Amino acid sequence: MSLASSDEIKPEDIHNLLEHCVKTAHKVKDGDIEGEFIMERCLVLFSKDYRYSVIKNFSGELCGHYPSKVVFLEYQLSDDERNCKKRYDDVQSMYDVPRMRELIKQARYARCRSRFPVPVILYEGKHVCRSATLASGAEMFGRTGLDFLFSAPDRPQEEAADRGGGSGADTFDRFRGHDINLLKTLSIRYICDLMVEKKKVKFGMNITSSEKVDKENRYADFCILSVPYPGCEFFKEWKDNSYFGEMMKFDWNQDYVDANLDIPDDSLLNKIGLDWKKYRTWDIIQLTQNYMKLFIHILREGNTGILVHCISGWDRTPMFISLLRLSLWADGAAHATLSPAEILYLTLAYDWYLFGHNLPDRVNKGEEILFFCFNFLSYITSDEFSLKSSSSARKVSRTDSECNMDGVLLDSDHRRFSIRGSNTSISSLGSCGFENAPVFFTTNPEEDPHLSHGRNPSVSISARYSPAANRLSSENSSHFNSIHSNSSSSSSPMAVPNNLRKMETTRSTSEGCGSWQVVSSCGSLRGLVSSHDSPHSVGSSGSSGRLSSCQEAIEYVESTRHKKLDAVRRIFHNAYVNKIAAKSGGAGGIGNFLDQFAEKVGIRSGKTTLV
Structure with a gap:
């Protein structure tokens, strides 16, 4: 493996890195040749955006389990410095x-x-x-x-x-x-x-x-x-x-x-x-x-x-x-x-x-x-x-303050959906959500190579329910119950996306009025789900195309921040399940371990394989 290949990092490099990391812990005194290659790659990556100095720790004389070259970042490079082939190596360091x-x-x-x-x-x-x-x-x-x-x-x-x-x-x-x-x-x-x-x-x-x-x-x-x-x-x-x-x-x-x-x-x-x-x-x-x-x-x-x-x-x-x-x-x-x-x-x-x-x-x-x-x-x-001000938030304005689906994130590029119980600020996030909401959705795994792993490429839609994927606040629970007291319920329903389009941030109404539908166990549509509904409490609006308790559809408009973090997470999951999870059965055995892991990352749902 030569350093010439270090200018471009590919997903397989993450696989190789994790495979090495799970075999050995880094100690600079050990003369880890692979570790030195990893160190040099890190320096290349730092150099793309920063001027830095290096404190040498070659024999571990400073610390036996710190890098052999400890990086002290000095400043971010300007566009001109990034584009310049000469990296200003002759410029004196900011550090003595x-x-x-x-x-x-x-x-x-x-x-x-x-x-x-x-x-x-x-x-x-x-x-x-x-x-x-x-x-x-x-x-x-x-x-x-x-x-x-x-x-x-x-x-x-x-x-x-x-x-x-x-x-x-x-x-x-x-x-x-x-x-x-x-x-x-x-x-x-x-x-x-x-x-x-x-x-x-x-x-x-x-x-x-x-x-x-x-x-x-x-x-x-x-x-x-x-x-x-x-x-x-x-x-x-x-x-x-x-x-x-x-x-x-x-x-x-x-x-x-x-x-x-x-x-x-x-x-x-x-x-x-x-x-x-x-x-x-x-x-x-x-x-x-x-x-x-x-x-x-x-x-x-x-x-x-x-x-x-x-x-x-x-x-x-x-x-x-x-x-x-x-x-x-x-x-x-x-x-x-x-x-x-x-x-x-x-x-x-x-x-x-x-x-x-x-x-x-x-x-x-x-x-x-x-x-x-x-x-x-x-x-x-x-x-x-985010480090950015709150005014930069790219969320759709809402007319009904109770209709809040901040916990819903849509990734239309890869058709991956998740509903998470973001519990940090119950007052700001509101109290609506699915009590037993599906944690992950995956459709057409061929579109996401990080999830497919060579399984059946046929389109499938399934979901697993979390007991507390999104919680209701105590002060509003009774209000929600009164709204849906006459709702019918379906057997083993699951919420699936009805629409993958992104809305303009200024849009306040939607003809389809909502992106979620509930499918019964036999596959029939049971109606539209409002942000207050749990999958077991569905409005009877049927094909009317209106949410039962909200006057507008709430769609999360994906930010660049979300896309970038999700891309990192997917690459890591793919490498981890291949290089670590697949080789670590734990006390419950390899089969049980993989089942749990696959469910968490959205590859498996209950007893039904998704991809």
Whole structure:
């Protein structure tokens, strides 16, 4: 495999990347030749849109499970610079690279596993950084002691003394000070700690600490956000729950969970408009969505950078870094020239693999946080997760405030439909939806090569029902029941698209009045479904072509953002089901595993194969 082929990333490259990642976890000390090829491809992808500098980590001397070349993005290239064959390599770096590397060498002891803060995303001059949490005293003394014992003979004496001498308190102050200096050099103000613990404890010993519990208050100059998020073990439960996150909540009452969500009283953070006191009532989808809103708000409205970390920084941390990178890319605010396959390759390779995510171990244990990350893209396609202003939302105006189908997304290009229970803002999204709505629809799989997998190409329409794909709010449930008290019901109905056209954003009426029809088990049309109807509560309007309780049809006009994120998700699903899911049976056996996985990505519905 030559680097000449790295200029163009194709879906099969994603397959090859995942196949490699599931076989081995990256450790730069191992001299991973394939890993070096992946690293070079990432540099090519970065270079298409950014000027950057590289901090060398060839032998893992900075961190054994960081990339061999740590990328420091400097600025986005202009169109002229992108089109110029000469990449201005002779232009002096914005960073004093030798000084920065030396600062990192000193600061790395302050963090767990030497995983120091690294800038990985750049937006309008503001860095999104990642790291591990703070190291405990035992780890700091242990690492510095080993480095002192095995230091090279020609290493300057003052460097060895700095690492090995001094009292315990002095050592804490010195290394914490180096860490703080690095963060300030990168203009970081907001530190978002995803740990559900104040300190990680094993066998009665504190093995890590956190900025939020630093007794000396060394991090007082930073705004520290405690945003606890379940660890990778939770995603084994998510897998066992047939990959459904709706209504699935983390148990905050477990003994080891002692960190509460804490958003400081800050002029910037107070404008988000979320009731953080309710975080324990949110399911995993809501929790992830609201944290994404938080991070995006800080990036959009703030003037400084943000650090995101969990404990080791190789599970929860890459998930949010990956989601942020993809979200900015979908808005055209980062990696603007990359295709869906290219941005997927970059985030899988750099954010996950090269920063040490142990995919072989996670897949073996069924802790599928990687799959959750890319499956979650379907929950952040709307403009409320965009860096753009809300005025740019491309949704049809509505005349009936109760008729709201924000949860319905149509992709006419690939004829793929999904109804998702977007639970983030029940007041803004309204309360209408299908209580047992089909999660995925697929028609004519030949049009979507990422879903067909060589099965029967004949057209088929089917659906699987989620117990809580879209929830009703308590204050409006009685209203909906009164509207449909005289409705008839069909046996095993399913909603299917009647019309795939896109409407103009200013259009307020529709002759067909609605894009959904209900088909009974024998295939007959039962009538049109309003956004308030569940498939078991259908109006009797029949062929009148009117929704029973709405005066206009609501069609979601797909945004570019949705199309881009959906394209990434489909490419990933195809590669994952071929290279990982098909080879990982889990406790329930390979057949059961594939059935669950196929249902989630829309390939299989119940006992009926779709494609």
